[in-house]
Amino acid sequence: MIFYKLFWVFTKIGFFGFGGGYAMLSLIQEEVVDRNSWMTKQEFTDLVAVSQLTPGPIGINTATYAGYSALIHAGYTHPIAMLGAAMTTIALCLPSFAMISVISYFFLKFRSNRYFSSAMDGVRPISIALIALAALSLTNRDNFIDYMSPILFITAIVCSVRFKVHPILILLGAALVGLVIY
Amino acid sequence: MHFKLFYQFTKIGLFTIGGGYAVIPLIEKEIVSQGWLDRTEFYELLAITESLPGVFATNIAALVGYKICGVRGGLLAALGTILAPFFIIILLAVFFGKIQDNPYVVKIFKALRPVVVGLIAAPCYTAFKASKMTFKTLLIPIIALVLMFFFHLSPIWIIVLGCFGGIGYHKFKTARKNLSKD
Numbered sequence: 001m002i003f004y005k006l007f008w009v010f011t012k013i014g015f016f017g018f019g020g021g022y023a024m025l026s027l028i029q030e031e032v033v034d035r036n037s038w039m040t041k042q043e044f045t046d047l048v049a050v051s052q053l054t055p056g057p058i059g060i061n062t063a064t065y066a067g068y069s070a071l072i073h074a075g076y077t078h079p080i081a082m083l084g085a086a087m088t089t090i091a092l093c094l095p096s097f098a099m100i101s102v103i104s105y106f107f108l109k110f111r112s113n114r115y116f117s118s119a120m121d122g123v124r125p126i127s128i129a130l131i132a133l134a135a136l137s138l139t140n141r142d143n144f145i146d147y148m149s150p151i152l153f154i155t156a157i158v159c160s161v162r163f164k165v166h167p168i169l170i171l172l173g174a175a176l177v178g179l180v181i182y
Numbered sequence: 183m184h185f186k187l188f189y190q191f192t193k194i195g196l197f198t199i200g201g202g203y204a205v206i207p208l209i210e211k212e213i214v215s216q217g218w219l220d221r222t223e224f225y226e227l228l229a230i231t232e233s234l235p236g237v238f239a240t241n242i243a244a245l246v247g248y249k250i251c252g253v254r255g256g257l258l259a260a261l262g263t264i265l266a267p268f269f270i271i272i273l274l275a276v277f278f279g280k281i282q283d284n285p286y287v288v289k290i291f292k293a294l295r296p297v298v299v300g301l302i303a304a305p306c307y308t309a310f311k312a313s314k315m316t317f318k319t320l321l322i323p324i325i326a327l328v329l330m331f332f333f334h335l336s337p338i339w340i341i342v343l344g345c346f347g348g349i350g351y352h353k354f355k356t357a358r359k360n361l362s363k364d
Contacts, residue, residue: 014236016338021238022305026330027337046291049298050274055196056267059237064271072279082272089268093260096236097244100256103230104248115349120233122348125319126340128309129326135303136331143295152293156300161307170301171294178293179286 002074003084006067009036010091013063017092019127021058026134028062038070042142052167063092148181187255191243191262198239198263205239205263209246218250239263322347 009031017024025048032038039047051061067088071081144150152174159165194208206228214224227245234241240260247259281287310320326344329335 012338016341017235017237018341019309020305022302024237025302030337042295045295045298046278048302049291049294050278051271052298052301054267054270054274055198056270057198057237057239057263060240060264060267061271064268065275068272068275072275078276085272085275086268089264093237093240093244093264096234096241097256097260099234100241100244100248101253103234104245104256114352116233118348118352119345120348122344122346122351123341124313125315125322126326126344128306128313128315129323129330129340130337131302131306131309132323132327133330133337135299135306136327138299138302143299145292145295148293149296153296153300153303156297157304160301160304167301170297174293174297175290178290182289182292 002070003087005036006070006084006088007091010063010067010088011094014092015095017059018123019130022134023127023130024059025062026130026137028059028066029134029137032062032066032070036070038066038073040142041138041140043069045138045143049171053171059092060089063089152177183251184254184258187247187250188258188262191247191259192265194243195239195263196266198267205242209242213246213250219246223249 013024013027013031017027029041029044033041033044047062047065048058050065051058054061064085067085068081071084072078076084144153156170156174159170160167190212194205194212197208198205210221210224213219214221224246227242227249231238231242231245240263243263244256244260248256250259322344326340330337330340
C-alpha cells in the first residue's frame with residue numbers, strides 16, 4: 001500500500017513540478033510532510049541542507065530520501081527501503097520522461113504551440129509563489145530557535161543574492177558558525 | 183556508444199552540485215565540445231527543458247540522450263544523472279540516523295536550518311528578475327501565495343489555474359487585438 005502511495009505521489013509531483021527544484025520543494029513538502037507525515041518539517045529542512053551539500057538535483061535527492069525514510073518509518077528493512085527509494089526516484093522522473101518521448105517525436109512543433117506557450121507564461125509567475133511557499137512554511141519554531149536564527153537567515157539571503165556566494169560555501173560557513181555559537 | 187553516454191552522464195550527475203542549472207556547463211563540456219551534439223541543437227533542447235515539469239538535470243539529459251541515440255540513449259542518460267546522487271543519498275540516509283544525535287552534528291544543524299530557509303527564499307528574487315515582472319504582475323504570485331499559505335489550497339491547483347490563466351489571458355489579448363482591427 002505504502003509502495004503504491006509513494007509511487008503515485010511522486011509521479012504526481014513529477015507531473016506538476018514546474019519551475020525547477022526549489023518550486024518543486026513546496027509540492028514535495030505538501031505531500032511528504034503535511035499530507036502523509038512521512039517526514040517531519042525539521043527532517044525535511046535537514047534533508048534540503050544535505051541535498052545542497054551533496055551532488056545531484058535537489059528533486060532527485062529529496063525523492064530518494066523521502067522514499068527511503070518513509071519505508072524505514074513504516075518498519076521495512078534497509079534493502080526493501082532502498083528498493084522503494086529507487087522506485088520513488090524513478091516515479092518522479094517518469095512523467096517528464098514520457099513527455100520527452102512524445103516531444104522528441106514531434107520535436108519543435110510542440111514548443112511553438114500557442115496554447116502550450118501561453119500556459120507556460122501563466123505558470124512562470126506561479127513558480128515564484130511556489131518557491132516562497134517552501135521558504136515560508138519552513139519558517140517555524142523548529143528551524144528558528146533563537147535570536148541568532150533570523151540573523152543567519154538574513155545573512156544567507158544577502159550572501160546569496162547580493163554577493164552571489166555559492167550555496168555550498170554559505171552552508172559550510174553556517175556549519176562553522178553553528179559549531180562556535182551553539 | 184551507449185556505455186559511453188551512460189558514463190558521461192553519470193559523471194555529470196556526480197558533479198551537479200547546487201541546482202539543476204549547474205548541468206548546463208557540464209553538458210557543454212562533456213557532450214557538446216566532444217562533438218556529440220551541435221551547439222544550436224543543444225540550445226533548442228535547453229529551451230524545451232525550460233517548459234517541462236520535473237527535474238531539470240534529468241530532463242535535459244534525457245533530451246540530449248534521445249537526440250544522440252534514440253529512446254535507449256534517453257533512458258541511459260537520464261538514469262546516468264540519477265545514479266550517483268541516488269547512492270550518495272542512500273548512504274547518507276543510513277548514516278544520518280546514526281550521527282543525528284552527535285552533539286557536533288546537532289550544533290551544525292541548528293545553524294544550518296535557518297540558513298537553508300534563506301537559501302530557499304533567495305531564488306524568489308532571482309526568479310522575479312528573470313521573469314521580467316512588473317509590480318502589477320507581482321500580484322499574481324502574491325495572490326497564489328496567500329491562497330496556498332492561508333487557505334491551504336494545494337499547489338497543484340494553483341499550477342493548473344496558472345496554466346488556464348495563461349491561456350485565458352492570451353485569448354483575451356488576441357480577441358481585443360482583433361476587435362481594435364475592425
